[in-house]
Amino acid sequence: MKRRELGALGEKLAKDFLKKKGYRIRETNFRCGEGEIDIVAERKDYLVFVEVRTKTSSDFGSPEESVTFAKKERLIASALAYLNSHQNLPSSWRIDFVAIELDQKGKATRIELIENAVS
Numbered sequence: 001m002k003r004r005e006l007g008a009l010g011e012k013l014a015k016d017f018l019k020k021k022g023y024r025i026r027e028t029n030f031r032c033g034e035g036e037i038d039i040v041a042e043r044k045d046y047l048v049f050v051e052v053r054t055k056t057s058s059d060f061g062s063p064e065e066s067v068t069f070a071k072k073e074r075l076i077a078s079a080l081a082y083l084n085s086h087q088n089l090p091s092s093w094r095i096d097f098v099a100i101e102l103d104q105k106g107k108a109t110r111i112e113l114i115e116n117a118v119s
Contacts, residue, residue, distance in 0.1 A: 001056065001106060009106060010054025011038055014098040017111050023048065032085070034077035039098075047093040049079045051117070054100040063099035064114055072118045 001009070015025055023041040030037040039050035051071075053063035075095050083089060095118040101110040 006054050006056065006102075007052075009102070010052050010098075010100045013054075013100055013108055013111060014050065014052040015039060017098065017113070018050065021113065030078070030082055032078055032081040034081050035074035037075065037078050037082065040082060042090060045090050045092055047083075047090045049075065049082070049093065049095045050098055051075055051095065052098045052100065054102065056102045056104065056106075063101060064097050064112075064117070067097065067117075075118055 011028065015028070018039065018041055019025065021043075023043045025039060025041050026047075027040040028038065030040055037049045038052040041048045041050060051067060053066055055063045055066070072095075079093065079095060083093065094116050097114040097117040099110070099112045099114065100108060103109050
């Protein structure tokens with residue numbers, strides 16, 4: 001599976017997973033000068049920026065371990081850009097991760113939500 005296909009599959013699985021957990025998806029693949037946010041959602045009184053990490057092997061660590069310090073900084077900057085460019089948003093926000101592991105056939109073996117992954 002190509003990297004782009006893997007990412008698209010992971011984002012679809014993450015959206016379905018989040019919806020089942022009561023998240024309302026506002027937008028996907030928000031791009032700005034600072035970077036990209038995979039999923040922008042709302043849950044209760046929070047605006048939630050979601051980074052999706054999908055892997056088919058643990059050779060280089062878990063999906064959540066693949067998020068570097070620089071990526072976390074870009075996520076924060078992108079979240080702030082979103083907040084500054086949109087109106088009528090919840091006053092509280094956070095950044096969550098969805099870690100997805102797939103087997104070689106593309107079937108999810110693990111989907112895990114990590115709330116407040118970046119502070």
